[in-house]
Amino acid sequence: MRKILLFSLFILLAGCYPDGPEYTDELDSVYTNYSPDFNFSQPLTYSLPDGVIDVDGNPDNSPVFIDTNFSDAIISSLKSNLNAQGWTEVDENDDPDVVVLAAAMDSNFLYYSVDWWGWYYPGHFPGWGWYYPGYYPTYISGFSVGTIVIQMTSPSGITGNQVPVEWVCVINGLLEGTDAYIIDRIDANIDQAFMQSPFNN
Amino acid sequence: MKMKIFLTAIFSLICAQGFSQNSFGSVNYSIGFPSGDLKDFTGNTSGRGVAVDYAFMLKSNVSVGVGIGLQTFYEEKGYSSLTDGTQTFSGNQFNYVNALPIYVNGAYYFGNSPNVMPYIGVGIGTMYVNKRADIGIFEIENDGWAFLVKPEVGLQYKAASNIGLNLSYRYNYASDIDNVGSMTYSSIMIGAIWFY
Numbered sequence: 180m181r182k183i184l185l186f187s188l189f190i191l192l193a194g195c196y197p198d199g200p201e202y203t204d205e206l207d208s209v210y211t212n213y214s215p216d217f218n219f220s221q222p223l224t225y226s227l228p229d230g231v232i233d234v235d236g237n238p239d240n241s242p243v244f245i246d247t248n249f250s251d252a253i254i255s256s257l258k259s260n261l262n263a264q265g266w267t268e269v270d271e272n273d274d275p276d277v278v279v280l281a282a283a284m285d286s287n288f289l290y291y292s293v294d295w296w297g298w299y300y301p302g303h304f305p306g307w308g309w310y311y312p313g314y315y316p317t318y319i320s321g322f323s324v325g326t327i328v329i330q331m332t333s334p335s336g337i338t339g340n341q342v343p344v345e346w347v348c349v350i351n352g353l354l355e356g357t358d359a360y361i362i363d364r365i366d367a368n369i370d371q372a373f374m375q376s377p378f379n380n
Numbered sequence: 381m382k383m384k385i386f387l388t389a390i391f392s393l394i395c396a397q398g399f400s401q402n403s404f405g406s407v408n409y410s411i412g413f414p415s416g417d418l419k420d421f422t423g424n425t426s427g428r429g430v431a432v433d434y435a436f437m438l439k440s441n442v443s444v445g446v447g448i449g450l451q452t453f454y455e456e457k458g459y460s461s462l463t464d465g466t467q468t469f470s471g472n473q474f475n476y477v478n479a480l481p482i483y484v485n486g487a488y489y490f491g492n493s494p495n496v497m498p499y500i501g502v503g504i505g506t507m508y509v510n511k512r513a514d515i516g517i518f519e520i521e522n523d524g525w526a527f528l529v530k531p532e533v534g535l536q537y538k539a540a541s542n543i544g545l546n547l548s549y550r551y552n553y554a555s556d557i558d559n560v561g562s563m564t565y566s567s568i569m570i571g572a573i574w575f576y
Contacts, residue, residue, distance in 0.1 A: 208471035316467070
């Protein structure tokens with residue numbers, strides 16, 4: 180009898196762990212943070228490059244871009260969300276109020292500097308770094324597989340060699356499934372990023 | 381220090397058991413009903429629980445014993461956004477709580493029937509709590525030890541000379557733990573008893 184009871188106990192304990200996420204998209208997450216001093220509710224001009232840099236850990240290399248399937252989805256989703264704010268796209272040499280930069284990484288986060296954007300960023304000098312005015316993005320060093328980092332910077336706020344990042348967005352998820360499935364999730368997550376403050380305030 | 385006293389009490393009870401003529405053990409399936417902070421975090425009734433108790437009779441109607449349990453609470457919160465200052469974090473949130481009560485127990489038995497014994501009891505001890513929220517591929521995990529007080533009412537049914545059934549209601553009060561809160565829950569216990 181006691182053996183039966185102990186066996187029953189074992190079965191009970193084995194069945195104790197509840198369910199969790201079942202689908203890849205249930206693991207997607209969106210993190211945003213922004214400068215409390217920057218006014219996002221005014222009509223601004225913006226520029227953004229056509230490519231999304233693939234951060235591979237070696238800043239001495241020429242920039243490598245991610246597959247255009249995905250970068251086109253990211254850029255087009257960013258543009259439609261920025262235009263929906265009433266903002267206007269301009270050339271990077273036409274003195275944009277903000278420059279929006281997207282990068283992707285598929286391994287653990289690798290610190291990357293503004294130098295990665297030297298080919299694009301207006302007035303860039305080597306050795307520039309980012310700074311986050313009035314806030315610090317908590318998750319900036321805790322990325323994992325399949326991360327898109329979008330940084331909205333303001334060239335007019337550059338002091339010394341520091342580029343102010345007024346808004347940062349980190350989209351994280353597992354790179355699994357068909358391209359169409361991944362692109363759908365990218366779109367949905369970028370929309371979510373723009374629904375979060377400060378744009379939705 | 382509290383833990384030392386508690387462990388000494390358990391050890392004493394186990395030693396004392398050697399001199400006892402009548403003792404019994406039980407294994408109970410436990411259905412947990414969250415309340416307070418726990419209900420806010422995981423609101424679902426938990427069908428994942430178990431408790432193992434061992435007691436001996438001090439007198440014909442008084443028992444003391446020890447026990448340990450495990451109750452797992454879970455709730456899928458759906459897509460949610462957590463905002464703290466200027467930062468916002470969104471994703472599907474899955475909340476989990478594992479509560480492990482460990483206690484010493486005393487019970488008083490009513491009635492004259494040799495087969496049906498209603499009882500009231502109280503246990504004190506500690507409850508280890510592990511509380512976790514999974515959002516996307518991130519998780520926020522906190523744990524700690526709470527002080528536990530566990531009043532109980534129940535019924536023992538002696539089906540044969542060494543086999544019986546138990547049905548009881550327990551209220552597991554757990555004190556506040558930093559970053560976890562008070563993980564108090566009540567439970568209905570249904571189980572088997574074997575008498576020595």
